Amino acid sequence: MLGGGIVSGSAILVGGDPGIGKSTLLLETMGKLAKAGEKVLYITGEESPKQIKMRAERLDASSENLLVYAEINLERILESIRKIKPKAIVIDSIQTVYAQNLESAPGSVSQIRETAYQLILTAKSMEVPLFLVGHVTKDGSIAGPKVLEHMVDTVLYFEGDKGHPFRLLRAVKNRYGSVMEIGVFEMKDMGLEEVSNPSALFLAERPENASGSVVVSSLEGTRPILVEIQSLVCPTVFGMPRRTVVGIEAARVSVLVAVLEKKIGMNLSSQDIFLKVAGGLKLEEPAVDLGVIASIASNYQDKPVNPKTVVFGEVGLAGEVRGINQAELRVKEAASLGFERCVLPKDNAKKIRSPRSAGSGVRGRITQNLEIIGVSSVKEAMDVLF
Numbered sequence: 495m496l497g498g499g500i501v502s503g504s505a506i507l508v509g510g511d512p513g514i515g516k517s518t519l520l521l522e523t524m525g526k527l528a529k530a531g532e533k534v535l536y537i538t539g540e541e542s543p544k545q546i547k548m549r550a551e552r553l554d555a556s557s558e559n560l561l562v563y564a565e566i567n568l569e570r571i572l573e574s575i576r577k578i579k580p581k582a583i584v585i586d587s588i589q590t591v592y593a594q595n596l597e598s599a600p601g602s603v604s605q606i607r608e609t610a611y612q613l614i615l616t617a618k619s620m621e622v623p624l625f626l627v628g629h630v631t632k633d634g635s636i637a638g639p640k641v642l643e644h645m646v647d648t649v650l651y652f653e654g655d656k657g658h659p660f661r662l663l664r665a666v667k668n669r670y671g672s673v674m675e676i677g678v679f680e681m682k683d684m685g686l687e688e689v690s691n692p693s694a695l696f697l698a699e700r701p702e703n704a705s706g707s708v709v710v711s712s713l714e715g716t717r718p719i720l721v722e723i724q725s726l727v728c729p730t731v732f733g734m735p736r737r738t739v740v741g742i743e744a745a746r747v748s749v750l751v752a753v754l755e756k757k758i759g760m761n762l763s764s765q766d767i768f769l770k771v772a773g774g775l776k777l778e779e780p781a782v783d784l785g786v787i788a789s790i791a792s793n794y795q796d797k798p799v800n801p802k803t804v805v806f807g808e809v810g811l812a813g814e815v816r817g818i819n820q821a822e823l824r825v826k827e828a829a830s831l832g833f834e835r836c837v838l839p840k841d842n843a844k845k846i847r848s849p850r851s852a853g854s855g856v857r858g859r860i861t862q863n864l865e866i867i868g869v870s871s872v873k874e875a876m877d878v879l880f
Contacts, residue, residue, distance in 0.1 A: 495663055505647050515681055519679075534581060535561050535574070543562045567591075568608075575616055651664045657774065707799070708799050710777075718820070727768075737767050757813035769786065784809055784875060803836070836864055
């Protein structure tokens with residue numbers, strides 16, 4: 495996530511909702527560094543040293559090189575950093591630290607700006623990597639001034655639904671590496687564990703031959719992840735039909751419903767539509783458009799999509815299916831998980847090089863026993879799927 499390693503003197507901001515696992519992630523990371531023989535300093539302003547010790551023992555992160563200091567006074571924190579000279583520093587969280595020369599309360603804009611500046615300046619002068627924990631506000635941004643994100647070298651967001659065990663770590667800014675990487679973790683009793691094959695995990699409990707269930711391929715950073723989209727379409731009993739969406743932008747789903755009504759002739763204006771992404775993921779890229787349309791059409795007609803089929807592609811207002819990026823990566827991920835058919839934009843299907851061909855056209859191409867079916871419109875996709 496950091497570009498292959500921790501750069502000396504770098505400032506890394508880790509943001510996320512309260513209770514999502516930021517402290518757990520950093521405590522596990524510091525524990526591994528400490529066990530490798532590096533002296534690290536974990537400064538907490540929200541928990542007592544005893545609480546940190548109990549958590550470290552549960553996470554198997556305890557080490558004599560992992561030093562814990564409960565303090566929120568900036569001057570004392572800087573003094574301890576200069577005295578101990580650790581190899582890495584964690585401030586949990588930056589909203590609790592305050593400088594005595596400012597009269598405002600901890601967590602205010604001026605306090606966050608000043609304390610972060612002093613900590614970053616000290617870390618860079620000592621060439622020590624600094625991790626700052628920042629809470630996220632209701633609108634999803636780091637609490638405090640936006641300048642805090644400009645002051646640090648790397649910004650990581652820790653995301654996830656508290657009702658699900660999966661967590662995503664995204665890089666929003668990185669001066670020393672790519673922002674196209676993503677880390678997938680599962681929260682367990684012993685802490686966070688890396689998920690090496692997230693696609694298989696998200697599809698583990700998928701129902702077979704259920705209408706409204708469609709597998710789509712979403713690109714999270716440079717990693718393709720196969721996830722399930724579920725839809726439920728039923729006649730409304732209210733004057734205004736309901737549209738309830740979880741995991742995808744509701745406005746985009748409304749647009750796709752309008753395309754189904756206009757181009758396919760489905761009467762959805764009198765139907766309640768409920769749609770969700772299984773596993774608690776949030777899908778933002780347009781490549782899932784075709785999967786959303788297939789899911790809604792499947793449940794409306796009560797016709798299941800072949801469970802061995804993967805669907806992806808961007809849908810325009812004219813009902814056309816547009817090409818998307820990194821189609822070959824998505825196809826390879828589907829093939830590795832045993833899927834037999836892939837419905838994707840025709841432009842992408844033409845560019846995918848297959849080792850053998852089962853026909854002269856795009857339809858019938860095989861890639862590692864995976865049939866590639868290119869479609870140029872929503873109507874074509876409906877004919878193929880149903």
